[in-house]
Amino acid sequence: MNLFEVAHFVREKPMKLYILTVLHHIRDIKDPEHPYSLEELKVITEDAIEVDDNNSHVRVTFTPTVEHCSMATVIGLCLRVKLIRCLPPRYKVDIRVAPGTHATEAAVNKQLNDKERVAAALENPNLVDMVDECLAPSYA
Amino acid sequence: MNFAGDFDLKEKQILEGHTDRVWNLAWKPASGVDGIPAVLASCSGDKTVRIWEQSPATGSFQCKAVLDETHTRTVRSCAWSPSGKLLATASFDATTAIWEHVGGDYECVSTLEGHENEVKCVSWNASGSLLATCGRDKSVWIWEVLPGNEFDCVSVLQGHTQDVKMVQWHPSMDILFSCSYDNSIKIWAEDGDNDDWHCVQTLDESNSGHTSSVWALSFNSDGDKMVTCSDDLTLKIWGADIMNMQSGDGNAPWLHLCTLSGYHDRTIFSVHWSRDGIIASGAADDAIRLFVENKDGLVDGPTYQLLLKKDKAHNMDVNSVKWSSMENGRLASASDDGTIKIWELVSLPGHDKLPL
Numbered sequence: 250m251n252l253f254e255v256a257h258f259v260r261e262k263p264m265k266l267y268i269l270t271v272l273h274h275i276r277d278i279k280d281p282e283h284p285y286s287l288e289e290l291k292v293i294t295e296d297a298i299e300v301d302d303n304n305s306h307v308r309v310t311f312t313p314t315v316e317h318c319s320m321a322t323v324i325g326l327c328l329r330v331k332l333i334r335c336l337p338p339r340y341k342v343d344i345r346v347a348p349g350t351h352a353t354e355a356a357v358n359k360q361l362n363d364k365e366r367v368a369a370a371l372e373n374p375n376l377v378d379m380v381d382e383c384l385a386p387s388y389a
Numbered sequence: 390m391n392f393a394g395d396f397d398l399k400e401k402q403i404l405e406g407h408t409d410r411v412w413n414l415a416w417k418p419a420s421g422v423d424g425i426p427a428v429l430a431s432c433s434g435d436k437t438v439r440i441w442e443q444s445p446a447t448g449s450f451q452c453k454a455v456l457d458e459t460h461t462r463t464v465r466s467c468a469w470s471p472s473g474k475l476l477a478t479a480s481f482d483a484t485t486a487i488w489e490h491v492g493g494d495y496e497c498v499s500t501l502e503g504h505e506n507e508v509k510c511v512s513w514n515a516s517g518s519l520l521a522t523c524g525r526d527k528s529v530w531i532w533e534v535l536p537g538n539e540f541d542c543v544s545v546l547q548g549h550t551q552d553v554k555m556v557q558w559h560p561s562m563d564i565l566f567s568c569s570y571d572n573s574i575k576i577w578a579e580d581g582d583n584d585d586w587h588c589v590q591t592l593d594e595s596n597s598g599h600t601s602s603v604w605a606l607s608f609n610s611d612g613d614k615m616v617t618c619s620d621d622l623t624l625k626i627w628g629a630d631i632m633n634m635q636s637g638d639g640n641a642p643w644l645h646l647c648t649l650s651g652y653h654d655r656t657i658f659s660v661h662w663s664r665d666g667i668i669a670s671g672a673a674d675d676a677i678r679l680f681v682e683n684k685d686g687l688v689d690g691p692t693y694q695l696l697l698k699k700d701k702a703h704n705m706d707v708n709s710v711k712w713s714s715m716e717n718g719r720l721a722s723a724s725d726d727g728t729i730k731i732w733e734l735v736s737l738p739g740h741d742k743l744p745l
Contacts, residue, residue: 359570
């Protein structure tokens, strides 16, 4: 994104800038199973991001590739880790699967937004390796 | 206690030192009174426990000890034995460590193993003869405290269908309360005296219980009421006929008295009822809220009102709030921002401390 575009959006649509900033952080996260980014697989889109800067709140709604996706919690974890690393610490992040796109939607959402469960998961070396793999930049 | 007029929570000190989020706090019993300096224990994602002691000269807290190189993962919860001689620490490394203050140093004198994965909470009963732990393996363990720092597991309680976040013994009776990711609170009691512990009551959605994970619970000083907090953004007050409970029958059910909703807009992680009747809550919106009973209640049963809300009490989530058991109006809070704060509840105008 060049400066002209940035300036345009700041003048015209500040919300768009926030959303694009968040998208910029997460678009290249790799899917844990397929050799594509979350954006390429349409797991993440611009529309899936909501930002409320006044209340320091971000919500990301992602769409797993298949309804019984067993990697839904891993994808959610990757999103959370990336955003915690990139956003100012004042930000509250909520991650959820797009309604109607996963067989155990409520269970997945609950896990992804339980801070204690997330903290424990991120102390599991196998899971951390997986997340790091997904978050690692790929140089085409 | 009548809380008329305006109050404020004054920040007295910020305790820094932990290098990761601080999960829990525990005031040492019988400290902060009779010339004995107040002592506070804190535990963290940095795998350590810190002991903070108030200097009698300056009144400020200093870190007296760092209990490290024992737990290999987050330390989630800490609890002093009623005598203050022992400190129990529960960790994601699936163990519970018991520490003793031996000649100026804290030494790990015992390690309790058995949970299959993360231990989330530890609690001592009123007499210090029993210890309870709980964890992600959905079980609650009861341990008997034996001489020579020996601990024997007397019961493994199954019943919760999801991970158990907190256990807390009743302040005067050997009845155990647990709260869980399965949205329920369970009450456990012993049948006779033969280590036969079982669930005597479950408080869930069907009896006005919470609709999402229950993170914590706290009793009032009389032990006839308790407050619970949840991811469902509410606090719930429960009561029981304590006389009935004590008269041997032990079968007095806990009933829902009141739900405080509309005050929190993010998960409430911690709740603590002071001995002078103030309920403090710590939540994921970085704020601390205080509630008191509404004394001009013209309705059936008690109602509660917000005494004050401390916005931005910390820069990040507040994980734990604990009133000092010895000094009225003193509150400690712990946060994801890695700090602990000591607060003083003051009444305005006049800025006087609350009368003891």
